[in-house]
Structures are given as C-alpha cells and as structure tokens.
Amino acid sequence: MDVAWKDLSVSARNGRVLLETMCGYAQSGQITAIMGPSGSGKSTLLDALAGRLAKNARREGSIFVNGNLQTNMRHGTAAYVKQEDVLLGTLTVLETITYSAQLRLPHSLPQSQKMEMVESVITEMGLGDCKHTVVGGWFSHGLSGGEKRRVSIALEILTQPSLLFMDEPTSGLDSASAFYVIKTIKNLATSKRTVIMSIHQPSSEVFEQFDNLCLLSQGALVYFGDAMEASTFFESAGFPCPLRRNPSDHYLRVINSDFDNVQNKFKEDIETQEKVPASEAIKVLTNAFQNLHLRSLHTKVDILCVTKVNLLDSLCDTPGVLHQLSTLTKRSFINMTRDIGYYWLRIFVYFMLSIVIGSIYFNVGTKYNSIAARIGCMAFIGKFLTFMSIGGFPSFIEEIKVFNHEKQNGYYGPIVFTLTNTLSSIPYLLLISLISTSVFYNMVKLHPGFDHFIFFMLNLFASVTIVESLMMCVASIVPNFLMGIITGSGILGLFMLVDGFFKLANELPKGFWKYPMHYIAFQTYLLQGLYENDFQGLEFDNNDISEGKLSGTTILKQYQVDLSRSKWLNFIILLSMILVYRAIFITIIKLTQLIDGKTLMFKINSKTFKKINA
Template sequence: MNGDVVDVEAQRDVPESNGHAILKMAKRPVTLKFQDVVYKVKSPKRKTISLKKESQSESLERVILKGVSGVVRPSEMLAMLGPSGSGKTTLLTALGGRLGGNLKGSISYNGKPFSKQTKRNTGFVTQDDVLYAHLTVTETLVYTALLRLPNTMTKDEKIRQAEGVIVQLGLTRCKSSIVGGHHLRGVSGGERKRVSIGQEMLIDPSLLFLDEPTSGLDSTTAQRIVSTLSELANGGRTVVMTIHQPSSRLFYMFHKVMLLSEGNALYFGNGAQVMDYFESVGYAPSVAMNPADFLLDLANGVGPDETEDHVIVKEKLIVSYKNKLANKVKEELEEEEDKDGVVCEGNDPYKGEEWPTTWWQQFSVLLKRGLKERKHESFDMLKIAEIVLVALLAGLLWWQSKISNLQDQIGLLYFTSGFWGFFPLFEAIFTFPPERMILSKERSSGMYRLSSYFMARMASDLPMELVLPTIFVFITYWMAGLEPTVTSFLHYLFTLLLTILVAQGLGLALGALVMDLKSATTLGSVIMLTFLLAGGFYVQHIPKFISWIKYVSTSNYNYKLLLGSQYQIGETYPCGNGKECLVADFPSIKNVGLDGQVNSVIALVVMFVAYRLIAYVALMRIGVTKNKTA
C-alpha cells in the first residue's frame, strides 16, 4: 500500500488536546448575497383534450423560486423555513453552487461568482446522512481528511485535523464505534449527523450549508446540533440552513430567518423581530405559541382567523413583503456592494491545483477505504458456503465422467459457463446503485477524480471475485475427472476467470446505466439468458436472421474456450459399436468448433474493456453540477 495511506487504527490514540486549537476563526470570511433568484423546471408533457384536435401535448413550466433576495454575513446563521414544496431546499442547493438548469438572478460570494476556490471553502451537509455504515467514526473522518485536505498539509497534520474535529463536535465517546445505517446498529442519529457535519468541517469552511440538520432528531439532540452550528458561526463563518419546524429554543438562536411559501419570500430579516413584523401587517397569534409553528401556519395560508381564505392570506403576505421588506433587503444588498472585495480571501492552500491530492493518493486511500468497508461482504460465510456447496454438488453429479460420456462432460462445461456468467453479473449490478448518493456527494465536493474512484472500486472487488471461482475449479475439476494435465487445468481456470471479469463488467455497466436494482437485475437476466441460448449448446441451428447474437454472446466465446481446454482438433471418442468418432463432429461441439481460441480470447478482452468503459461513462453523469447563475 502506498505510503500516503495512513493506518487509521494506529491513529485512534492521538491526544485529544490537539483538537482544541483547530477551527477557531474562519480564515476567509465570506459574505453571501443573492438577488432576484428565479428557478424554473419543465414538467413532463401531458395530453390535453382540444375541440379542434383530438389531443395535443402541453409542456408546463413550474417556477420553484420567484425572485428571492437576501444577504448573509460572516458570524451570521440564516434559517430558511417553509412547508414542504416551498423551495427552501432548492434555494439552499442554488446558493451552494450545486444547482444547474434554468437558474436566473445574481448569487455572489464576497462580490464574486461561484468559483473553484469558493467551492473549496464551502461545506454542504445533505439532509440524509450519506456515510459508509461499516467504517468507524474515526475512519470516516480520517479518510475524508486524507482525500479532501491539500498536500500542503502532511499526513500527520491531516490526521490531527480529523481528531480535532472529533473533539470539537463531541464525538470522542463514540469515535471507535461504527457509523451504522438502516440495517446495521451503529452510533445514534445525532452522532451520525455530527459526523456528516464533521466531514465538511475538516476543510475549515468559511461558508456552511445544511439541509434539515435536525430532521428526525429529538429536541435535546437537535439543540446540541444547532448550538454547535451557532458556535461555528460565532467563529466568523457564514452558516445557512433549511429547517422544517424548530422548537422555540432553537428558533431564537438564529440570527436571520427567511420564510418561504410556494417560492415566494414572506419574510427576510432578524429572527428576533419576525413576530413584530407579522403583527404590524395584521397577523398576530391569538395564543402564545412557538414562533416557528406560527410562521409555518402563515406560509400555508392559515392565519389567526381560520375562516379567512388560505390563498388570500398568502397573497396579502406576499404584497406586504414587497411593500415593507423588499426595499430594506435591496438597501442591505447595496450596502454590501460597497464592501465587496474588502474582505480578504486569504491564501489558497491548493496553490491553483484542480484536485487536493494526486491521482495515486486518491486511488490508494479509496482502495483501502473500500477494502475496509466491504470486508464483511468479501468474507461473507453464506456466499462462500454457497459456492462450495454448488461445487461439491457439481463434482458429485459429474463424478469422474469419461470422454465416453462426452455429452455429460460438455454439459458440465456449459453449466460452469452459465453459472459463472450469472453469479458475478448480479454481484456487480449491486456495485454502484447503493453508492450513488455517496459518489454524488463526494464528487460534488470535488473530493477525488472519478477515474481514481472507479479503478479503486474495481481493484477492491478483485480478491473475492477471483478467489471464489478458483476454489470452485479446484473442487469440480478433479472430482469430475476432467483432463488431468497442468496445461488443460490452467487453460480451464484462466478461461473461467476471464469469463467472470467480463460478466462483472456487464453487471457494472448495467448497474451504472440503470441505477435501479430491480430494473437492472431484470435486464441483466434477460441479456444473460439470451447469451446462454445463443451460446451454441442448446440450439445448434440458429436461424440466420438472428444468428448475429452469438457474436455478442459472452457464453459463445466462453463455451468455445472451455471446450478448447479439454479437447483437441483431431481427438476422437468412442461413439458405439467399437467406432471412434471425431470430437469436433459431436453435435454440441460442431457448431461452435474447437478452432479460433485466440479470436475468442480477443473478443472477451474487448468486451472486458468495453463494458467497463460504458460503466465509467455512465458514472460521469453523477455528481457533476454546474452553477449557472446569471
């Protein structure tokens, strides 16, 4: 393993005192401004009935954000509230530079548009905690530090940075516990959320975005999370979050509040003054209540007078905002324009490099992380037992078969080809879909190249992909009494391993293209069954109009190579009545032939490369977002 990969287990005892000096003040304070942000999406076309025509297609354009403006300065924490569908997550994604499409308006960071340096100084915590379940808290943060922090820092400094974040976020007690997930018990929900925040805090961000950081947490845990975020904001950072229904304790911790309803801003300003504002426009709660609950009622069109029409309430609030607050927000934006460029951007620790680390460092860290995360899968006793039992059963069924029973021997070869076509195919289909969210998250943050991830993922899967079939061959080959020579055995073994790598490539391509396990599995079954049927064993006389399938069938080439490992051109077998017949003339062999072994290897190698290229290109669409603010 490359020296850049640090043994995480050996780093767990780093003194906690190292963490207290970390992340006290933001090095590059950022003022975030957004003005007249509009975002539109096209809805799917629908058919409508017309008097002149029987039907016609109509394409609708939904406006998600309708001219939203605001400014957030360093040491301020903005909370965006609103009911589901109000546009708060869309706005957060746009401000974080992760929203492409029909986005209009002005979004600036210290008066400049979104850039690579801005991206490196920005942390983005998604609503769902997208983490590897089998890694410990320390491993999760250390691997992230090794990937995201620049090479201007040494490995030990990166480790200390991770340890410091663990201390700062109060994760010391659980740092050796696995993160866990839906089906695996690990740390608590609040601790998992703090790990997600910690991954972003590693880069010492000046700008931190969080999508529903308290979702699904109890009030005490939510209080701790928001208190931590408040401390980070007090350190000179700009913190922006969406939050659905905070308690009153949480609400009064926010410096600024934005209330959204159907893409319209109903309020933007100081959190402590929000109740006074709505009272001034004629909406005051009839009883004492949580301000957040009251605001959400208003955003849904529910006023103190519940008999008032909901649509009318919303329209009144939109008009009141435009008349009373919009000009104030505009003035605040204009005031900040005079200060643009005054705030020091600080030195770029990346020194202009596009990536924080080299390709080889990324590959090495990702490979070690992948092996640690999936070692429970690689050494799954159920999978190993399955392969051994199938091998023993095949060995017993074909026990010491002789060339006189040529059909039986050929049946074993085709069974082996079919079994090791399906098994790795379905294993590989499950490679990328479960990791889609992690890949999207890490690619969006610019953590590593897609090529380094792809190659590390391929390499981490190889050990068990090749070990299990080798065990299978050692059991069945000698039990079935196949050709007892080293050359034939190695020919058989390497053919099977190449078969598996090709089938795995097909599974990777299907999984990356479809990204839906059920659909990809169904499609994979249909394709592999088609390949088996056209492989030359079941049907010897395939009609010409469909015979082209055999040229793309992996089973056809696998079958030919396996036959070539056992039989030679000119070899004979007893065919009854004391006669000797040519093996090459046997019906199940004649159509496939024993020649063309080299061409079959070339065809499989081409498929091996092509399928993986398809998978790689399909993955390129994940995690690539462009900021298109006007």
C-alpha cells in the same frame, strides 16, 4: 464567501413553478436559515444555489459568489449536507471520518494533525461514545438516525469549507443535540464561513443562532432579513407571536396554508389571530414585506453582486490521485470484507454449487455420452455461475450512492472510483474463481493438467469480473437495486441465448442475433475458450466403437467452435471486455455530469476565473 441571488426562480419541466422570482444573500460569518412549511421550496432553493437541481428542474436568474457570476465552484469551497444520510454501513464512525479526512484534507498536513481534527469534530458532534460503532445497514444495527445525521454533518464540517449548504441538518435530532450541533456550526460560521441551511422546526435557542432568515411559503418569499427582526415584522403585519410560543413555530403556523380547509374543525383551540386563513395571512405578510423590506433587500443584493472578493485558496491543496487511490481502495476493501452480501455470501454459494456440479458430473470420463455431459457442465458454469455475480449488486448500489455524493462534492471522479473498485474487488473475484474451480474441476476431472486448470480458473475470473463491470454500467443508468437487477438479468439472459449453446452459432438468425449479438455476448468467448481448453488433445469413444476414437478437434468442429481463435485469444477478448465495460461506466458518469451542467465543480480553471472576474 458572500453569496447573492437575484431574480432567481425555478420551474419544473412540466411548467410548474417551484420557486417564484426572489432575491437574497448569505454572507461570510453568518448562518442564513431557510424556513417554511413542508413543500414550500426550501430544498429547491438550497439545490438551486448549490447547483444541484434535479434534471427536470430549470433555474433562471443569477447567483453571485464574491461578486462573480457563478458558474462552477472550486473543489473544497462548497460542501453540502444532504437531507438523507449517505454513509457506508460497514465502517465505524471513526473510520468514516478518518477516511474522509485522508481523502480531503491537504496532503501537506501531518497525520497527527489530521487525527486531531477528526477527534475534535467527533467530540463537537457528540459522537465520542459511539465512535467505534459501525454505521449499520441491513446486516447489522448500528447508529441511531440522529447519530447518522451528526456523522453526515461531521464529514462536511471537517474541512471547514468556506461555503456550507445543509439540508435539514437537525432532522431526527433531539432538542439538546440540535442545539449543540447548530452551536458548532455557528462557531464555524464565525470563523468567516458562510452557512446556508434549510431547517424545519428550530427550538427558540436554535433560532437565536441564526443571523438571517429566509421564510418561504408555497415557493414564494414571505420574509428575508435579520432573523431576530422577524418577530417585529410579523407583529407589524398584525400577527404578533403569542406569549410562551417559540417564534419559529409561530411563523410556520401563520404561513402554512396546507390546513386551511380543516381549520374550522379546531376553531376553539386556535388563537384569534390564527383564525385568519393562512392564504390570507400570506398575502398580508407578502404585501407588508414588499412595502417595508424589499427595497433594502434589493439594495443589499445589488451591492453584494458587484463587491469582488478574492476566493479562499486554503483548501485547494487536496491529496493527489495516488493518495486518493490508496485511501479509497483501502476503504472499499474494508467495506467488501465486512459486508457479507458483497462477496462472502457469494463465495459460499459458489462453493456449494461447485460441490453440486462436481457431484452431478463426477468423474465425467471420455465415453461418447461424456461429450454432451462436458459441454453441459461447462455451459452451466459459463452461464449460471457467472450470472450469479449480479448478487453483489445491492451492496454495489450502496457504494455507488456514496460515490455519487462524494463526486457531487467534487472529491474525486469516476476514473478514481473505477480503479479503486477494480483493485479492491480483484482479490475476492480471484478467490471466488479459485475456490469454485478447485472444487468442480477436480471432482468432474476435466482436462488433466495444471495449465488447463489455471486457464479455466482465469476464464471464470474474467467472466465474473465482466458481469460486475456490466452491472456497474447498469447502476450508472438505473441506480435502484431492484430495477438494476431486472435490467442486468435481462441483458445477461439475452447474451446466454446467443452464445452458441442453445442454438449453434451458424444457426442463429444472421441479422442482429448473430451479427452483432453473438459477438457482443461475453459467453461466446468464454464457452469457446473453455471448450477448446477441455476438448483439444483428448480423445473420446465413438457412438459406434468400431468407428474408432473421436478427436477433441472433431467434436469442437461439430459444435461450431471457431478454431481460428485460439483459447488464449478468447481469453484476451474477455479481458478487453472488462476494460470496455469499465470505460463505458466512466463515460456514462462523465456524460451525465455534462448533461447535468455540473461538470466537476472543482474543474474550474484559473483561465475561466480570470474571464469571469474580467
């Protein structure tokens, strides 16, 4: 793919110019390196080209891919290696890359060939020794920073994308690793791939692998052209590279104006030519570039903007939705199994709390005082045990980071993610409900009968699933674990107040708190279902024994339980809430994509293509 950008500029919503108007190109078979001091706009340029700018940044100018004005890119044609590694900490290197291969390589490719590709990319990235090591997270130390970086690169080069964006691929790598990694990328580029990467401080050997150099300083273009000719350019502008200095170090030293104010302190230690403040040097270099190279750059860009080349079709044969579903469900299930914070810890705490509940309300009976005890016991279970399900949020946040990255690369969308998360979490949520209910139900001796026990368990299952679904919606808006937990707790706390326990339903202020909040809170249906399940069919001693027995139905009326809704109807409402919350999650993700203007990179259809080509 040939990429050309013309009159490209980026500004933040507050008016700050992040990238000044510039042009440039990247051709197939070549590596184009974007270099510059820290904060010079390398990532911004990369993001602008890849269509990944932050919401508050606006791009102007045009980007052409194969001579077509770029709108979106097709799935499999562009890959992006982010600056930070987004990996599931519970998987080994081999598993991480294998799942990615299953997810993205054409379905028609035999399994043996896929595994060969996985092994080969592991070898190329020097990960052979640690291929069975887990990536690592808060629960276990795993790969080093440099190894994680190489796994991130391996994941993206696996499919040999036609266009590869890389944000600082060598950061955290030692010089030998950096060299071999870039050499592998160079090999990839020579097989007609286009690589655009931002890079900090390449060694001279790494620098030699670059074809084109785009040098930025303070958001402006200082040099664009053949990487090897940069030294001639600097020399002609009066800044020759001193002997025994890495050329890239030299370029960055000359154009880094961040330290102009402290330069005087180190006068004796710096070369004569560097005594010129960088701000002056940048002006000289920019003028020299405009005089010597800008015209030829414009000519080259103009040619590339109109040179039509057909897009590669080779990688569009990606696996179908069912294959993606099964691969992602397996991956997610393994992640949930290995991350003790996802469910195991919760299962243990639920078990312990169930014993505590069982001991406190042990053999609750049917005396007059047992009525309040049963109500209190069920309210605690319905409120607090379900609330505790926000504990899995930090682990979910890690998973959603990977989802966001894979979604941006166009591997799959929110519907597939939601389905896989649902399928893989169901066994654990059932286990939580089964263990807890088995313990407290039998200790407390709530309404006898297997059908009553099962109903209780299913309600607990539905409610913890609702809390997980609600937290998914929270994560889609607040993808930070502390803020997410605060937001989720706030919402659940509010629901608890209006479910009819702390204040009976008819005594809640009508405006807002009863209508609609009482009916939105899932605990309303949970508690009513549990109360009906427990009280209906039982008889209790009256306060005054001479007044005879109190029927369960009378008690339910006193607690303002809406008996027109059967306990099963309450349960069905809970199940529907799971669907509603998960649908809200999908809608939020889709809306965010629309607002971002990144509507599914892979969803460009042939009609649109024909129109653009026309």
